[in-house]
Amino acid sequence: MTRNTKPDFYALSWRLPIIIWQALFFLGPIVFMIAMSFFLVKNYRMTEAFEFVNWGRMMTRGYFWDSYWHTIWIASLSTLCGMLIAFPVAYTLAFRASENTRRMAIFLLIIPFFTSYLVRTFSWFVILSESGVLNAMLGWVGLGPYTMLNTTFGTLVGYMTLTLPLVVILQTLAMANIDRSLVEAAHNLGCKPLQTIWRVILPLAKTGMIVAAVFCFILSFGDFVAPFYLGGSQDPTLPILIIDTTKSGQQWPRAAVVAIMMMLTLFAVAFAGIALAYRKRAMS
Amino acid sequence: MSGDLVVFDDVRKSFGEFVAVKQMNLTIGQGEFVAIMGPSGCGKTTTLRMLAGLEAPSTGEIRLDGRVMNDVKPHERDTPMVWQSLALFPFLSARENVEFGLRMRGVDKATRTSRAMDWLDRMGIAEFADRNVATLSGGQRQRVALARALVMEPQILLLDEPLSALDAHLVIRMQAVLTQLQRELGITFVYVTHSQSEAFAMADRVVIMSQGEIAQIGTPKEIYRAPANRFVAEFVGRNNILSGTVTAAEAGQARIATPSGTFTVHGTLTQGQRASFAVSADLVHVHSERPEAENTLGCRLLSEEFVGSVVTLFLESEDGHEFKVQMQERQLSQFDLKGGEALWLDWQAAHAHILDDG
Numbered sequence: 319m320t321r322n323t324k325p326d327f328y329a330l331s332w333r334l335p336i337i338i339w340q341a342l343f344f345l346g347p348i349v350f351m352i353a354m355s356f357f358l359v360k361n362y363r364m365t366e367a368f369e370f371v372n373w374g375r376m377m378t379r380g381y382f383w384d385s386y387w388h389t390i391w392i393a394s395l396s397t398l399c400g401m402l403i404a405f406p407v408a409y410t411l412a413f414r415a416s417e418n419t420r421r422m423a424i425f426l427l428i429i430p431f432f433t434s435y436l437v438r439t440f441s442w443f444v445i446l447s448e449s450g451v452l453n454a455m456l457g458w459v460g461l462g463p464y465t466m467l468n469t470t471f472g473t474l475v476g477y478m479t480l481t482l483p484l485v486v487i488l489q490t491l492a493m494a495n496i497d498r499s500l501v502e503a504a505h506n507l508g509c510k511p512l513q514t515i516w517r518v519i520l521p522l523a524k525t526g527m528i529v530a531a532v533f534c535f536i537l538s539f540g541d542f543v544a545p546f547y548l549g550g551s552q553d554p555t556l557p558i559l560i561i562d563t564t565k566s567g568q569q570w571p572r573a574a575v576v577a578i579m580m581m582l583t584l585f586a587v588a589f590a591g592i593a594l595a596y597r598k599r600a601m602s
Numbered sequence: 603m604s605g606d607l608v609v610f611d612d613v614r615k616s617f618g619e620f621v622a623v624k625q626m627n628l629t630i631g632q633g634e635f636v637a638i639m640g641p642s643g644c645g646k647t648t649t650l651r652m653l654a655g656l657e658a659p660s661t662g663e664i665r666l667d668g669r670v671m672n673d674v675k676p677h678e679r680d681t682p683m684v685w686q687s688l689a690l691f692p693f694l695s696a697r698e699n700v701e702f703g704l705r706m707r708g709v710d711k712a713t714r715t716s717r718a719m720d721w722l723d724r725m726g727i728a729e730f731a732d733r734n735v736a737t738l739s740g741g742q743r744q745r746v747a748l749a750r751a752l753v754m755e756p757q758i759l760l761l762d763e764p765l766s767a768l769d770a771h772l773v774i775r776m777q778a779v780l781t782q783l784q785r786e787l788g789i790t791f792v793y794v795t796h797s798q799s800e801a802f803a804m805a806d807r808v809v810i811m812s813q814g815e816i817a818q819i820g821t822p823k824e825i826y827r828a829p830a831n832r833f834v835a836e837f838v839g840r841n842n843i844l845s846g847t848v849t850a851a852e853a854g855q856a857r858i859a860t861p862s863g864t865f866t867v868h869g870t871l872t873q874g875q876r877a878s879f880a881v882s883a884d885l886v887h888v889h890s891e892r893p894e895a896e897n898t899l900g901c902r903l904l905s906e907e908f909v910g911s912v913v914t915l916f917l918e919s920e921d922g923h924e925f926k927v928q929m930q931e932r933q934l935s936q937f938d939l940k941g942g943e944a945l946w947l948d949w950q951a952a953h954a955h956i957l958d959d960g
Contacts, residue, residue, distance in 0.1 A: 499687050499689040500691060502676070502685075503685060503689035503691075505677045506654055506656070506676055507703035507750070508706035510677050510706075522692070522693065524693075
């Protein structure tokens with residue numbers, strides 16, 4: 319069969335809007351940001367240049383690497399917590415709930431996205447502060463008060479607010495499609511119910527589970543609101559470092575360096591996730 | 603056969619309003635090959651799933667080897683099953699699939715590998731042991747599923763329409779594999795199917811189910827030649843069923859007046875009662891002239907169905923009742939049939955089988 323090599327303008331006209339959108343709002347800004355990382359700042363004004371000064375400075379500074387590893391650590395912790403908290407919920411929705419309950423639950427899990435994340439984060443002040451609801455309740459049983467705001471715990475609460483609904487949805491979808499006869503076959507062959515989760519359900523839901531974990535990591539890694547407002551920007555994460563850098567002496571080029579490092583990290587995590595999710599068994 | 607292995611004692615299963623199995627009483631012997639057959643929704647799969655513990659009976663008792671099984675969890679039973687979908691684990695190789703059950707039982711790695719390999723070898727698929735099951739053919743996957751269940755060395759094997767996804771020629775070959783295995787191992791097979799040819803080809807006894815009830819239990823021959831009731835007669839094979847009123851009854855013989863004519867049957871009936879009888883399509887003969895015989899009937903040929911060496915003729919009597927006649931293709935060639943012509947049918951009274959439900 320010979321392929322028609324003439325461009326199909328009709329098909330192109332449908333694809334064009336998304337191509338233009340991607341070029342304008344994704345590719346363009348990235349190219350500009352990469353270029354900007356080589357610019358110089360003189361007298362608080364950015365000037366076009368091609369110098370490695372910013373890269374050299376950021377890559378050799380301890381505070382950058384401290385922040386980098388701290389962000390990776392806390393985003394990983396967030397991923398672990400998110401996956402563990404979401405799993406029992408998603409498992410129940412996928413295997414125990416009826417079709418209607420599951421649909422309703424997924425709808426309810428989408429609702430939080432209708433409200434501003436910032437507003438949801440601020441509502442935690444009421445609950446977590448020294449004189450807040452949670453400490454008051456703990457006080458009745460003779461505990462506390464505990465400092466929960468401006469701690470790593472606070473940051474994690476914020477990350478969960480951001481990621482948990484999505485992680486539950488992704489995990490539920492990953493498990494809802496599992497062929498029930500495979501789970502029954504495992505029981506039939508002597509696999510205990512809890513063992514079945516590890517032996518059969520997780521291997522079958524692997525791809526969806528990894529996608530959920532990667533999303534949880536990416537969202538936490540790039541989030542500014544939770545570490546800034548609930549974590550009190552102690553041990554600044556990379557998003558906080560970017561804000562600080564742009565504020566102090568208009569160092570946009572150095573902020574660009576941080577941003578590019580973040581993007582590279584996220585690409586690496588996403589590709590590692592995809593490679594793991596779709597890793598084929600050796601076939602002989 | 604040495605004693606009863608499975609006993610269903612007044613077992614009933616309902617899902618909410620829907621009653622899947624009503625008051626079932628069934629005994630399956632040690633080493634018996636039993637096929638449970640019926641149309642979809644008749645309760646045959648539910649019966650099998652209750653045996654595996656995947657459904658719990660609503661009332662009644664299921665005993666396996668004398669032990670009441672009602673509250674025994676599926677994973678605590680030794681009732682491996684072969685699924686219609688095969689339910690092989692796609693993330694494991696053929697060998698790992700076969701090893702799965704042994705692994706759950708805590709059998710050490712060396713032992714389970716050698717036992718799994720023995721079974722893969724026995725099923726003739728040892729060379730595919732390390733292949734992902736997704737890359738195997740339908741027949742090979744079928745053998746992996748069988749090996750996975752049989753490696754557990756159970757007393758009983760449950761099979762839920764395992765051959766329904768295979769090509770026709772593979773079905774025949776797998777039937778031979780299954781029958782041979784069952785004879786060699788001497789264990790009980792309970793085989794659920796909607797296919798008459800599978801059930802009749804393999805089973806020692808066939809259980810016919812209809813709407814949650816057992817319609818008949820018997821050997822394939824009993825069920826084929828002596829259907830107990832209208833449902834079985836209609837479900838099994840090509841039966842001609844006629845109903846009418848008994849006009850005369852004497853020792854061991856009766857005359858039944860049906861809309862198509864009055865016919866003689868063998869059996870004890872009383873005058874005036876309603877009665878039905880079935881004549882298997884292969885016991886009805888076709889003639890171009892009216893024959894001298896016990897039971898004759900004039901018909902018009904509607905159509906014929908030609909499958910290899912066997913031909914089925916579809917005919918219609920004057921009152922519009924459809925008749926089926928099966929014969930060898932070479933017998934048919936003596937008639938020069940074009941369709942629409944008048945033909946005569948005859949059958950022996952001894953071949954008319956009286957149905958229980960009138």
